[in-house]
Amino acid sequence: MIVKQIWTGNSYRNFNYLIACPETGDALAIDPLDHEKCLKAAKDAGWTITQILNTHEHRDHTGGNEQMVRKTGAEIIAHQNAGDRIAGMARGLGAGDIVSVGKTVELETLDTPGHTMSHVCLLSHTDQPALFCGDTLFNAGAGNCHNGGHPAQLYKTFAEQLARLPAATRIYPGHDYIENNLRFTLNREPDNARAAEMLAALGGQDPSQAYVSTLEVEREINTFFRLTSPTVIAKLREAFSDLPDNPDPRTVFLKLRELRNSW
Numbered sequence: 001m002i003v004k005q006i007w008t009g010n011s012y013r014n015f016n017y018l019i020a021c022p023e024t025g026d027a028l029a030i031d032p033l034d035h036e037k038c039l040k041a042a043k044d045a046g047w048t049i050t051q052i053l054n055t056h057e058h059r060d061h062t063g064g065n066e067q068m069v070r071k072t073g074a075e076i077i078a079h080q081n082a083g084d085r086i087a088g089m090a091r092g093l094g095a096g097d098i099v100s101v102g103k104t105v106e107l108e109t110l111d112t113p114g115h116t117m118s119h120v121c122l123l124s125h126t127d128q129p130a131l132f133c134g135d136t137l138f139n140a141g142a143g144n145c146h147n148g149g150h151p152a153q154l155y156k157t158f159a160e161q162l163a164r165l166p167a168a169t170r171i172y173p174g175h176d177y178i179e180n181n182l183r184f185t186l187n188r189e190p191d192n193a194r195a196a197e198m199l200a201a202l203g204g205q206d207p208s209q210a211y212v213s214t215l216e217v218e219r220e221i222n223t224f225f226r227l228t229s230p231t232v233i234a235k236l237r238e239a240f241s242d243l244p245d246n247p248d249p250r251t252v253f254l255k256l257r258e259l260r261n262s263w
């Protein structure tokens with residue numbers, strides 16, 4: 001499996017991806033908003049884009065579909081319930097469904113509601129797994145729930161699916177938000193030395209050569225995985241005085257999600 005992360009350079013800070021089979025040169029384009037950059041990258045590498053995967057229905061993820069289909073004839077794949085919001089969807093995915101690319105690449109569908117209710121992440125079947133997580137999980141952050149999402153569902157997705165993936169899983173999100181998200185982590189957990197180190201190292205990074213984290217790293221720097229940290233809980237109590245003594249992780253997650261909205 002070859003992964004090419006494509007920085008769009010747009011104001012939404014989208015990352016698009018090409019996933020290619022090294023044997024056949026077939027490629028899957030994930031959320032190819034910047035269809036021109038994706039097509040150029042495929043051409044430069046000698047790949048043929050045969051499938052388009054939309055992690056979810058938001059326009060900054062699907063907006064390149066039409067041009068991409070026109071130029072490649074690629075098939076559009078997305079969550080099975082997204083068909084009425086994604087024009088031309090050819091295949092609907094449910095949990096556990098496999099997306100194959102060429103002869104060698106297998107990607108497993110995770111049904112991951114929260115950011116929207118029709119959101120999928122793809123997990124590669126490779127020695128070191130890779131997770132293509134759209135707007136569900138970001139480096140040091142979590143997706144918002146403003147446009148068709150639900151915070152309690154997002155918590156469930158984090159707790160029951162993402163947190164249980166192998167520590168070495170590489171994280172490929174839909175946007176470059178790492179700098180701002182690390183600032184939020186430090187706002188919530190000022191004694192998080194790893195987050196402070198990473199902000200110093202990655203602040204102002206060139207997103208076309210972006211740092212790729214792992215789940216193990218996210219557990220250290222992502223507030224939404226640090227729901228039992230005493231500092232996180234103590235700081236949260238400053239904002240929510242009614243927080244119980246030993247708040248359950250779900251409550252902490254939901255309060256953090258709420259704070260992040262206005263931060």
Ligand SMILES: [Zn+2]
Pocket residue numbers: 056058115135
């Ligand atoms: Zn979105």
